[in-house]
Amino acid sequence: MTYATKGPVAVLGLGTMGSGLASRLLDQGIQVRVWNRTPERAEPLARAGAFAASRPSEAVEGTSAAICTVADGDALSTVLRGPDGILARGGYPGALICASTVAPDEVVRLAGDAPSVLDVGMLGNRDHARDGELRLFVGGEERVFTAGRPLLEMLAKEVVHLGALGSGMRMKLLLNLLMGIEVQAMAEAAELAAASGLDRKQVLRTIAGSGFASPVMSFKSRRLAAGRFEEPDFRLRLMAKDLMLATEQAAASGLSLPLTAAAAETHVRATEQGFGDEDCAAVTRALTRKPGTDK
Template sequence: MTRTANGPVAVLGLGAMGAGLAARLLGQGLQVRVWNRTAERAEPLAEAGAIVAPHPADAVAGTSAAICAVADGEALGAVLRGPDGVLAKGPYPGVLICASTVAPEEVVQIAGDVPRVLDVGMLGNRDHARVGELRLFVGGEQRAFDAGRPLLEMLGKEVVHLGALGSGMRMKLLLNLLMGIEVQALAEATELATACGLDRQLVLKTIAGSGFASPVMAFKSRRLASGRFGEPDFRLRLMAKDLMLASKQAAAVGLSLPLATAAAETHVRATEQGLGDQDCAAVTRVLTPKPEATRDH
């Protein structure tokens, strides 16, 4: 059985999570090859010792594992099966780890007949990625999981094999469903309090310190208090995408999820208003009452 913990490893996609994963692997002494659609994002990693490749196919050459951390299913398909993709020159011999959040059926379809492929739902943020504190939920065949596990244990404090390929995405979608609803609920409560004349900062401090607040609420309350949504921990447009995917999963199995549906609609509307590249807590900006909506008392 091939082990992957000694590298070299390719990381494809250097957004917040991909860059954090690559930095973690470099810090553990592995040889890391990276690719990103926007090459400038690779510069800090190159300075730290990563080899920057011009195309995904070049990045995976000679590696024992490749981690794909791109934004969506379309990007994942291009990275794997595009003209310069991972599979352009034939089967990839290492362990292929799909850490992009896509529909479970989509990761199965894109993977096709790749012999060793895993889908990994990552719970945590870029800081967790850099220090190996992620929680990783994995789908794929047992042999593939056994081969990839040493590498995954380097990246996460918890690694759970859930079952068949697609299972990791199912877990990730339901976790993001909870996050999207929680952050929107926090934003709604805060905007209602403000509109009714309560002190915004005091309300947020009270919620964050209460038994009602999850760690996500306590964390995002600082975003809402500051009103700063740049340098996102998780982009709003990606939350909109994941909430839509979760809603579609529910519809496919005959479930009605009213909260998920409502949250998806709000996040899509926020994206359409130009907030997509801000932190997901910026959903509060579509809740702010317009002057014409206020009433005389």
């Protein structure tokens, strides 16, 4: 019996992606149990039919799979190994799906001897998550992947098994590395355009319609043109975290990634300037000096 048909599914972490995944499961007739550090995030899902738990261990009671979509390694550690964590009182019998972007080695360490663990790199945005249009890149044992695949395919238009546990995170970091560099490069071009007397919006339209633009650049060009970074698709502080993880992975492998390192530094600086909870396109705010300062 597969994890998609065996019983309810828990979703822990109700940010942009977690909320979308929970909504998708509800729409597909799956019983859903949810948990979030700030309980008010669970209220819309509870009204839609989900059970809102007060702690992670309660959320996974009676479930066949648990999907963790929290922000970082510390949050994932709390959800899995904290006093009220999924694994705090022994093993979890269902499939434990770690879809939080953390260091690949951290997934392996936190999973420990849990019998059925997958790490999943998600490619897509909130709309893709809600509509089952994600692309998922999965690491973990073949038998666990095979059992969990029907559930994953309910959430995505493409599901790829890459290999051992940690592989999903390795792919996700590579993908976010590209996005961080691409969006920053476009933001730099737009800032140079404005400083040179060109019309910023016209330049961004030109970039978006050119052969140089990727789909994500075309999408983010609209945010840069409007200068609106609220209601983020992907928070800037999370991009900063992922770029730093990528540089750490590179250093551990003996590689020098100068573009990644430069993008990481810019995203960290923008986060420190207070823009971390805006969309990642707000990295453009770190490219201009504040009046009266050297920064």
